[in-house]
Amino acid sequence: MSTSRVQIFDTTLRDGEQSPGASLNIDEKVEIARQLERLGVDVIEAGFPISSPGDFEAVRRVAAAVADTITVCGLTRAVAKDIDVAWDALKGAARPRIHTGLGVSESHLKYKLKKTREEALEIGIAAVKHARALGCPDVEYFTEDSGRADPEYLYRVIEAVIKAGATVINVPDTTGYMSPEEYGALFAGILNHVPGSENVILSAHCHNDLGMATANALAAVKAGARQIECTINGIGERAGNTSLEEVVMALYTRADVYGLSTGIRTEEIYKTSRMVSTMTGILVQPNKAIVGANAFAHSSGIHQDGVLKERSTYEIIDPKTVGILESKIILSARSGRAGVRHRLSELGHKFANEDEFEKVYTRFLSVADNKKVVYDEDLDAIVSDEMTTVPQTYELVQVQVSCGDQAIPTATVKLRHENRAVLMDADTGNGPVDAIYRAINRIVGVPNDLIEYTVQSVTEGIDAMADVTIRIKADGHMIYTGHAAHTDIFVASTKAYLQALNKQIARSGGRVQPERVLEHV
Numbered sequence: 001m002s003t004s005r006v007q008i009f010d011t012t013l014r015d016g017e018q019s020p021g022a023s024l025n026i027d028e029k030v031e032i033a034r035q036l037e038r039l040g041v042d043v044i045e046a047g048f049p050i051s052s053p054g055d056f057e058a059v060r061r062v063a064a065a066v067a068d069t070i071t072v073c074g075l076t077r078a079v080a081k082d083i084d085v086a087w088d089a090l091k092g093a094a095r096p097r098i099h100t101g102l103g104v105s106e107s108h109l110k111y112k113l114k115k116t117r118e119e120a121l122e123i124g125i126a127a128v129k130h131a132r133a134l135g136c137p138d139v140e141y142f143t144e145d146s147g148r149a150d151p152e153y154l155y156r157v158i159e160a161v162i163k164a165g166a167t168v169i170n171v172p173d174t175t176g177y178m179s180p181e182e183y184g185a186l187f188a189g190i191l192n193h194v195p196g197s198e199n200v201i202l203s204a205h206c207h208n209d210l211g212m213a214t215a216n217a218l219a220a221v222k223a224g225a226r227q228i229e230c231t232i233n234g235i236g237e238r239a240g241n242t243s244l245e246e247v248v249m250a251l252y253t254r255a256d257v258y259g260l261s262t263g264i265r266t267e268e269i270y271k272t273s274r275m276v277s278t279m280t281g282i283l284v285q286p287n288k289a290i291v292g293a294n295a296f297a298h299s300s301g302i303h304q305d306g307v308l309k310e311r312s313t314y315e316i317i318d319p320k321t322v323g324i325l326e327s328k329i330i331l332s333a334r335s336g337r338a339g340v341r342h343r344l345s346e347l348g349h350k351f352a353n354e355d356e357f358e359k360v361y362t363r364f365l366s367v368a369d370n371k372k373v374v375y376d377e378d379l380d381a382i383v384s385d386e387m388t389t390v391p392q393t394y395e396l397v398q399v400q401v402s403c404g405d406q407a408i409p410t411a412t413v414k415l416r417h418e419n420r421a422v423l424m425d426a427d428t429g430n431g432p433v434d435a436i437y438r439a440i441n442r443i444v445g446v447p448n449d450l451i452e453y454t455v456q457s458v459t460e461g462i463d464a465m466a467d468v469t470i471r472i473k474a475d476g477h478m479i480y481t482g483h484a485a486h487t488d489i490f491v492a493s494t495k496a497y498l499q500a501l502n503k504q505i506a507r508s509g510g511r512v513q514p515e516r517v518l519e520h521v
């Protein structure tokens with residue numbers, strides 16, 4: 001059939017649901033079918049009605065639920081009873097399609113079907129005739145394991161079933177064995193050798209055992225196929241099926257190569273992918289093309305700089321085209337100044353001069369060294385930590401704690417005083433933070449009461465930043481707060497306390513305990 005429009009046949013609810021562990025209930029199938037309708041697929045294969053009462057009901061409900069522009073299809077073996085049951089499930093659809101067929105490779109004929117070529121051919125013809133005789137206007141015939149079949153026999157089967165009334169011929173590479181060149185040549189061969197093949201839709205159905213399902217489907221359409229059978233997120237038997245989002249976006253992005261269009265509303269792709277992943281419980285691999293979490297994420301400094309200057313430098317698809325709001329700049333130890341500056345400004349942080357930004361960037365790098373990814377909350381904490389304007393009377397040089405279920409919590413602290421002297425002291429406490437604060441008190445010697453200590457994890461995970469906030473009371477009524485974030489909770493606790501103490505000293509003055517001086521700088 002010569003047209004530039006490729007039909008998208010979605011089999012998420014049938015071949016996709018054959019993925020190990022992916023079982024959907026009837027309501028979920030109907031919800032996914034409604035989303036497939038919004039996505040703009042042409043055909044929904046809703047199930048295999050004879051296989052269970054649940055599958056029958058799902059096909060019946062989907063047939064009734066979706067718009068009358070969509071073809072709803074049910075799978076059958078080439079067995080009259082299967083076809084009768086499928087027809088019962090489908091007949092409420094505005095556009096019903098029965099999808100029937102039989103194996104064509106030697107191994108299918110000999111081991112699975114135990115039939116001769118001739119016997120199998122007759123069974124296939126009878127199945128198509130039966131479906132048409134029931135009144136089904138649209139019958140798709142699959143020649144299972146076409147990829148390993150003798151092409152001459154395949155041609156004969158296809159010619160015969162077209163004569164029997166098949167409207168669509170599905171040529172599956174059931175085992176994902178073919179190369180794109182071979183699969184494309186198979187379709188070209190069918191169009192050249194099978195009379196009548198020009199009047200039906202030839203369909204590509206590929207499995208991904210060698211990671212070539214998308215490439216194979218594209219080779220087929222290049223050679224004349226006008227329907228692609230695919231699933232959302234590429235789920236399906238074993239390594240899965242051709243992924244809908246990949247073929248659709250390949251046809252869209254490389255229209256210059258293929259010159260073919262689909263009816264897919266690409267902005268619905270991401271939403272559909274999320275829905276299928278959530279409902280089936282099958283996670284999408286992060287580096288999956290188009291819909292993976294990293295598909296539009298940029299991690300290295302060079303890439304971030306390029307994308308921020310001009311998105312197309314490192315992106316061939318605008319993420320909005322597939323319904324993803326924006327590209328992601330992943331801030332990590334590999335990020336450069338451009339990426340960090342951009343994110344900080346998006347978060348509303350302004351810097352009076354380059355020195356201020358450099359301070360934050362240097363701190364960012366030291367946080368990034370301890371964490372895989374630096375999140376927005378981490379950045380906020382870094383900025384509030386670094387941009388405080390309190391005079392740094394005491395600065396942390398080193399803190400070391402020793403604790404455990406059988407140990408007496410002990411802390412040693414080294415502080416720098418006004419860039420002039422390094423002071424050190426140690427103490428024990430009820431816990432490691434108490435020990436740190438007592439050791440600091442021995443050095444700083446300004447009396448106060450700790451009235452609040454809270455610690456929060458800024459982001460998720462074992463490598464999260466600890467965000468410590470403390471309040472101290474001094475001089476009878478004055479309250480001073482301190483706040484610091486660090487991947488080490490003891491460092492964050494020490495810095496938060498020092499910040500509060502520096503505020504107290506700035507207001508009321510402090511004195512150095514001379515006996516604590518370790519060295520003069």
Ligand code: KIV
Binds near residue numbers: 015144175207
């Ligand atoms: O992979 C295959 O051959 C199939 C058919 C049942 C269409 O899924």
Ligand code: ZN
Binds near residue numbers: 015174207237
């Ligand atoms: Zn399949």
